[in-house]
Amino acid sequence: MSRGPSALIGYLGLAVLLMVVVTAAVALIFGAGPTDNPITAAYNALLHTIDSGTVAGDTGTGYIILGLFVTAGGIVIFSAFIGVLATTLDERLAELRKGRSSVLEKDHTLILGWSDTIFTILSELSIANESERDPVVVILAEKDKVEMEDAIRERIEDMRGTKIVCRTGSPINLRDLAIVNHHDCRSIIVLSPEEEDPDTSVIKTILALTRGPDRREEPYRIVAEIEHPSNIEAAYLVGGDEAVIVDKGDTIARLIVQASRQAGAAAVYVELLDFDGTEIYFRDDQSFTGRTYGEALLAYEECAVMGVRTAQGVTINPDAATVIGAGDELIALADDDSVLVAAQAPTVAPDEARVVRAESPPESPRRALIIGVNRRTAPVLRELNAFSAPGSEVVLLGPDEQRMVRAIARAGTMTNLTTSTIEGVPTDRSTLEAVDVPSYDHVIVMSDDDLVPQRADARTLVTLLHLRELTDKADKHVTIASEMLDEGNRELAQVTKVDDVIVSEQIVSLMLAQISENEHLAEVFDVLFSAEGSEVYLRDASTYVTPGEPVSFATLVAAARERGETAIGYRDASAAEDAAEAYGVRISPPKSALFPCTGRDKLIVLAED
Template sequence: MANRDGKGGRGLGARLRYEFDKSMAAGPIALIGWLAVLSIILIVIAGAVITLLGITPEGSGPLDFGEAVWESLMRTLDAGTMGADAGWAFRWVMLLVTLGGIFVVATLIGVLSSGLEGKLDELRKGRSIVLEKDHTIILNWSASIFDIIAELTIANQSRRRPRIVIMADRDKVEMEDEIAQKVPNLRNTRIICRSGDPTDLGDLAITSPQTSRSIIVVSPEAEDPDSRVIKTVLALIHDPDRRAEKYQIAAEIRDGKNAELAQVVGGNELQLVLADDLIARIVVHSSRQSGLSAVYSELLDFDGSEIYTIEQKAIEGSSFGDAMMAYDSSTLIGVTDAEGKVWLNPPMETAIRPGMKAILIAEDDSTIEVTASPLNVDHTAIALYRRQEQTAERTLLLGWNRRAPIIAFELSRYVAPGSMLTIAADTPELQADVSTLMISGSNLQVEYGIVDTSSRAALEGLDIPSYDHVLVLGYSDHMDPQATDTRTLVTLLHLRKIAESAGAHINVVSEMIDVRNRELAEVTRADDFVVSNKLVSLMLAQASENENIGAIFGDLLDEQGSEILMRKAEAYLELGQPMTFYTVTEACRRRGEVALGYVRKRPGMELDARKMGGVVVNPRKSETLTYEAGDKIIVLARE
């Protein structure tokens, strides 16, 4: 059948209605436009009627068209204006105009209200583009994000107008409220939240990665989080509209098996933080050296001394050993070559060539300077070399989670022959997990038992005082963080009572999931607490600021690299006499080691506001102290 207008339409009326519908779909602006047209028509018609029919208010002369239109306009905008009108003909015309005006104004108010509500809903969705420069972007959402923000606000204090942009698949207002609740002190940093999928190129563009200073990709609270992290990195790196300059990306990967794929995707623009490996290695190192977790926390957070990689023209041409002595308020721990490769504690005779950068521990990059003052080294206070022989160790592991196999493997790389690891936990998969443990070499033997680690009687049956080290892990694979830490606290309290009953000191290192529970855990008097989420957050924050931090900590925590050790002061020094830290540095330099600090536990140390337990990293070398039995020197050594 042919169309009635012969042009493929359905008549003029239908086409006009279609055009009207299209204009209405344009939104509030179109609605306001139609109301304006309607108002003009109403006012013009009323003005024309008054002029043509000669209708005038009583006691007034004839109105021209302009005056009639003005009178109509006033009554359209304000219904009360017609109250003073006189003459019934004029009143009837103005009544009709006023009623039309009421309809127009009421509709206009409704349109404006609806438009504003829609705009607020749009703003709540967080879909507007971020127009910032030199900002830090955090992608995805997890419990680690609050510690990351807290650390970045400290690092940003010296910057002008610092911004942190967060994008996650969550409601924008909910994110802002939660951040305001858990990170109340943002200092001079402003937080900007956006809702979206970080794996989507269109959503990523909202955060303006092309103008960012650094990007942090946290492991999301979702199934298969590593896949989402890798896909996010892929979207950043291979975005067709990406900038030409390289990004500085720090990404969290939970399973080390996915690290190789992530590195292939990210290339030299990506620093990986292997969360489980990082925590497991620090647990192992801390278990063998009480107080070591405080050293790692000091190097990782921004409140105190941290690691900087910076060009230092003043030491070019010097040997590494001589350059170590050139700083009073900073500690030189290594160098990077022209290609950016990290060398921690290189041989003392290593020449520092142009193009190399110094790796230093300092309170702030502004405090790094070569000191011209003469060295104050007391050679008579340096003791003869006393080598400490390694002996077999017995370690007890209480509790179980996905990091336990990594801990067992790391432990097997360090212990002496004849060492024993006893595993006691009550998870359903314990037997299967233990049967698949990977152990390096034959130095470590493993035994296990199904034990309720929250039972005092069960723990006493393990003869805990006979162990050299006790590691307490949370059941985080089966419980939420608070329930996990609660059970860990119960175990720690039992261990404290067992130690008191036996009149012995038990070297206990515990993993805590939530940093807020650390203060509660201190009543148990464990030697060290490794706060899992906190360490990962610190590492991600540092990696976003220092492109070499991943390689530096990879070297520190690897058996083949340089290692932070805490050794008795008498192994380096003659005790009981005052000396500067220059002397300590020289004593370590003679053994091919770097002196990082010391541990001096004195009365009142428990009042330390930062809870360092007597650990001091990067002291001034000109500071004079007297070391006594029980004091330790913190060194960076290759052993």
Template structure:
């Protein structure tokens, strides 16, 4: 009995294991049952000699064939004659009905399960030269839009996205928020980007570039670092280097991320990037449009490439060698970036030129004689820096970074007043440590959305007003709504004062910028948009992170807007070659201008900013026009 029970248990266990194999195993069992029925019926007919009425007995093969026909088609037995043969046919037909009914159910269930599996996004991607985006954040839609523009010249471009979200939900949200994918196809997969098996699903081995976003939630930087670690140190990774662009929120985590990613990683320090651009824009209205123009793919971009024609030429001569491009720096053979180097710095073999151009096909040296109006060139003039009084309304995690950065640029004797009403505001102000003593800081606990509270701040006495969103304690839309209320109050205060107040605001969602236009603020720095643009550019240009690190570093060369009258005489039309030459005499590189004209087209809403203008045509300037230059101070 024990042996029999053991045999039955083992048989049942073997059957259970085979059934656990899924649809394929079930189809196998149904096929086996059908085969047994057909063989038994064929043997029975051949051994008993039972045949249709009026017919002759059949052999095993013919009997098996007749049984197979009745198994597959129940209507076949309709023409059978003779009750003995009918009974055999009825048994075979009923068996066939059972088998095929079960088979249809198994196939239907298997197909449904397969579709569910596909909807879950767990199938492996077999693309080549694709861009991978890991994790999900509000920045992803702008990144996709930028990559779509960059991919227009490519054949069959693909963007593969993996995040801990439902595949169908990701696809629906992308379809709703990205207007036109053009020739780019989006492929979504669900999975954990920190897991080696899940990473293999998106096939990083054949990817062109990888973007790692900081996900929403607690401690996003640790997720980014772990994802980079999984990519770089995967035992099955490819031998050639990856091109990874990763977003890090807290600059204190940058060193660890750099150690993990090594030379394959470009870090985009989100809060640091936004804070530095906010500081630059708050002191020079219009600069956010310049940064946006340099970062997005619609218009001019920064390219890093070898230009053999420049070998042996000085940097100054090379700057004047382009008509449709703007040379701004050199990337040496050690991949070190030098923006606006010394004018006599000579291009050597292997050096790469850092150039602003509409596209790489338009990059070419100027072959004609350069026409300069040397009489229009004005001798360099130094304007001493004056102390500045700045008001910051609102507070978030970028507030301390902005305060420290602002202190590096302003003249000695400057003052910053910070007004906000967040719970940790006063404790963070008390913990502030400025790197230099150029600026003093005071603070007031004020409801910045209250008109009566704003009236107590004497706002029209400040040189600059900077409005931050309460993005640490509110969602993006609520924070932007409160910012809009503050900006509307500032507009009314300026109208009452009867003079212009220089106002720069930080926005979270780019879609709110159009609403903010009614506030007539001088500039808007859209945080999510800037991070998205930077990540998209870094995924295409391996030097982009280093270029912007120097561009936003007070020790390197930075972007400035300066009066055109500091460079050329405006009593007659001059070409941009002449302005570029005048800038070179001051140790600067001119890359564009800002002209506010009612009849000038501004389809891209850049506030009259033109980056990389054609240099040969002469233009007429007015005293309020500005030249955009790359300068050391």
């Protein structure tokens, strides 16, 4: 019994076999049975052992007595056999429900860890896998299997054919990792757990994958998120070339800054990052070898070329005269990779007569107001300093003077910004009136990460309502960007007519999903979110062409090219508050599409500022 169910079942089976052989031998030796055939005698003995009703048909005193003894022994032994078998099956089913069985799938996406970001990641992966055959996503987390499955069904209505397999275990435990078959997975996403020191768990998980004693020979494709920048070097040290590390705080800070400086930037980045709609692809078009990047900009009807990937790395918005070499890949935006493969030529030529040949005006000093302080305030200040023109000013408003001072100190030396603080309650109307909100060019509202998400977002919404009323009353447009912790509150924030809402977890989730499908996208995102090189700008479309009839997007691309910029889309101001219309953002429209270029419409370009 100490050897387990398998041994017990085996020994009970041997006992049944022994009883059958002995009974058949006795019946044959003493001629007590109805037959002298050994096989038939053994068969009759087996029936007596496993079925107590068989004895009712026995004849002859000797055979009846033998049958009674055999049946009595069979009841004991065979009942024990059935009992052990039933108990073993029940235990096995319970183990399966606990999520401890081995995963048999191969070429799957493996997610290690659990947080609220997982729902956005799964939703995006389901879209990315629509064209795949029998796609599978496997999740390993220290959470009950049934709870994980119920949460996924509740938050995601349609997985579009992607199969979700959940297993309970620790991502840093080598035996638990073996359960999810990490040796045969396609890519691995390591989530930052919701605990006091999440980066330690992430680094340990990467270490278990890359330095485990039974690791596979071919390299892994790992993408992981890190909360604190100081831990990135350690994460790369254990991950090496196999891991792409996403700086969670820095990424969100960069987007907050870009969204605060120009309305609609967040919607553009979400459109670039998600799988629903336009995506970023790499194409090795040999027909462009020896030709220039400027020619490639107008080469495709339904694709927007945005850069070049060479052996040296990724370049976004290179000079128009840059020659595309053999083996270089064009980086392009398209609704689907099949569109890029088809590579249809434009149906219209740019109207050169409408192109305005002028440079975009340089950035002027601006005043910014940051309301609220959290752990991302210091990176936001660093990014503001990098993007702002010399002589710019930023004011921090919050209830804790010392916390604001510490955030400024952590941000480091400010070469372009002067900083100051005002102590006050952000949700208090009189406090906001006293700081003269309409006098600022940009306002950033940061969430209080010391509170639960719903309560923090509720305070943010109250602050936004006051801000918009104050700016409307002064009849001055101030760009207001807000950070939200819960995606469900984004639509509520639109009631306040805020220019951009950044859902922190959503942005990081989208990036993790994209990089897990193509690790080269990490270089593209790093350039787009960085103050160095080219980034996204939304500029008045009316300044690129002479006024008149609507012009084709091909003409706008040509006009941007004249300024050393790459046009990738258009924003219709009339739909800026409509979520169903992607807040007016159209990325990679057909070159033949016509746009009015009037009012507050914007041309979306990649440019160096």
